[in-house]
Amino acid sequence: MLPERRGVIEAFYGRPWAWNERHSMVDFMAEVGFNAYLYAPKNDPVHRNRWQDPYTTVEWTRFGQLAAHARRAGVEFIFGLSALAFRYTDPTHLAVLRAKLRAAQSNGIRSFALLLDDIPSRFENSEDVTAFPDLARAQAWLANELLADVDEAGEFYFCPTEYHGSGNSAYLWALGATMEARVRILWTGPDVCSPAISAADLRGVTDALRRTPALWDNFPVNDLDMQHDPHLAPLTHRSPDLLPASGGYFAAAGALPAASRLALRTTAAYLRRPDRYDPVASFQEAARASTATAQEAAAVMFLADLARRSPLVPRDQALHHSLWPAIDAFWAARGGAPASAGPDVPGRPPPRPVEADEAPLRQTVRDMELHAETLAHLSDAALRRDLAPWTAKLAGWARVAKYALGALDHPHDPRAREYVLEELALVRENFHWVAGDTFDTFARRCVWAAEAQAEGAQP
Known part of the structure; x- marks a missing residue:
């Protein structure tokens, strides 16, 4: 009733x-x-x-x-x-x-x-x-x-x-x-x-x-x-x-x-x-x-998954978003995340068995860019304006992840690693919560891994 x-x-x-x-x-x-x-x-x-x-x-x-x-x-x-x-x-x-x-x-x-x-x-x-x-x-x-x-x-x-x-x-x-x-x-x-x-x-x-x-x-x-x-x-x-x-x-x-x-x-x-x-x-x-299209709806749901912290979500589940399998598969393909980078993100869900593969995470980063672009141009101007700070944070994390992958792909370029750290500082100025430190930790691990590759390749 x-x-x-x-x-x-x-x-x-x-x-x-x-x-x-x-x-x-x-x-x-x-x-x-x-x-x-x-x-x-x-x-x-x-x-x-x-x-x-x-x-x-x-x-x-x-x-x-x-x-x-x-x-x-x-x-x-x-x-x-x-x-x-x-x-x-x-x-x-x-x-x-x-x-x-x-x-x-x-x-x-x-x-x-x-x-x-x-x-x-x-x-x-x-x-x-x-x-x-x-x-x-x-x-x-x-x-x-x-x-x-x-x-x-x-x-x-x-x-x-x-x-x-x-x-x-x-x-x-x-x-x-x-x-x-x-x-x-x-x-x-x-x-x-x-x-x-x-x-x-x-x-x-x-x-x-x-x-x-x-x-x-x-x-x-x-x-x-x-x-x-x-x-x-x-x-x-x-x-x-x-x-x-x-x-x-x-x-x-x-x-x-x-x-x-x-x-x-x-x-x-x-x-x-x-x-x-x-x-x-x-x-x-x-x-x-x-929203006006299926693409817009998917972008909103993607953001909602990453920005899930609220009183209705137990504190120890705020980071239980859907991207962890791709992140874990990425590091599995590289023999594990570098130990020198320190511990994983506190509060993340326990890792589950995954098939070692870098491709899902690389696709996820491209998806992040596309979703952020979609959110920045939502048909509903009021919703677009309301979500703008979180859209900017999502776009920032997409750039950080993209630069981090670039640093891994070009380990002999120290400037590529510097780009990652510079971008991290800029993105963290935005306090609107999207996935906590998920991508900060991922990017720093990439920097550590790139440094290790560069040092290992030196004569």
Whole structure:
């Protein structure tokens, strides 16, 4: 059974989406089956840091246009309210939030979310300490006050300050006991970015909150320390029994909306049929649906294989890409990698038996060049722009590998070895993650092997 609300959240740290990107996201959501859009970008200062500032008339017009577009598309637009250092005993603070809520309503918005995540878990004002028994009851009071201004046709969500974990805490039990039943509470699962979520993970928090939480799934969001990982991958490790145990499902998108849509397509597929969801097949379909040709789809999937690091991938599997057999076959054809080059890449998968052959790796390097060229000229300009840093990294590693092979093929040319090391330094300036140190290690091994050949051939 589909959850009632299947949403996308714009709530990352970093440059908020442009208005045209938001409208494009609404169209995409309607296409694949999402029906709610939660607006809450952390770096919109009037939303969060300077929440007491009013939005301009221009901005409210834009919000109204987006809400109207969403309504026509069958998507509920949910306006996020946040308040850093909110003073619960100061009536002017409540008045500011109420005024913002009512201004949104006057622009056609009927659903809201109060977001108190990523703030101190204690009172910041001494007067609040004496007025409320604890932070949970103060937040519940605030949510209930705002809820009173929301029409029955609208929805109201709340993101608590404690929004992940086992769910069994005095804070959550107090929220559940004092917050109006109509308030839907958001929950990210066992972790901020949960590697896996099942119905069992929601039992404790459901008991504490006295309601089934709406999931805020932090995938494919890639902000803060994840900004160099594209999260160009399918949703995984969400059990089929999860959706009936939740009160809605929201996927947190990243700052690159076109790139996020690849993963969001797989989330939509999971939401439609969780019992039959196939992550690999869903991502292949997402790549085809997001590109204009089979060649473009293949290039996207090639990049995704190499840039696989994400919270959904175990840390010890981030380097488990598909190129290792070709690399291992290459060195097997040469009697093994030079021992003088040091150990292999930490975290690589265990070597498997391969047939000694240099050809597959040489072809892989040519394929890397072609895929990088294809990605640099994707038909979808927005996707091309979003993937550009990772495309540049892929192209850089292709050059490094090509130069490394050239150094091996011309061992008597010391300048060829210097080219490899110079290019390595340039490529490593780009911190966007593509295959980790796979090609750095390969190239250095080639330099060592070329030096050994040159020395061995000397009289």
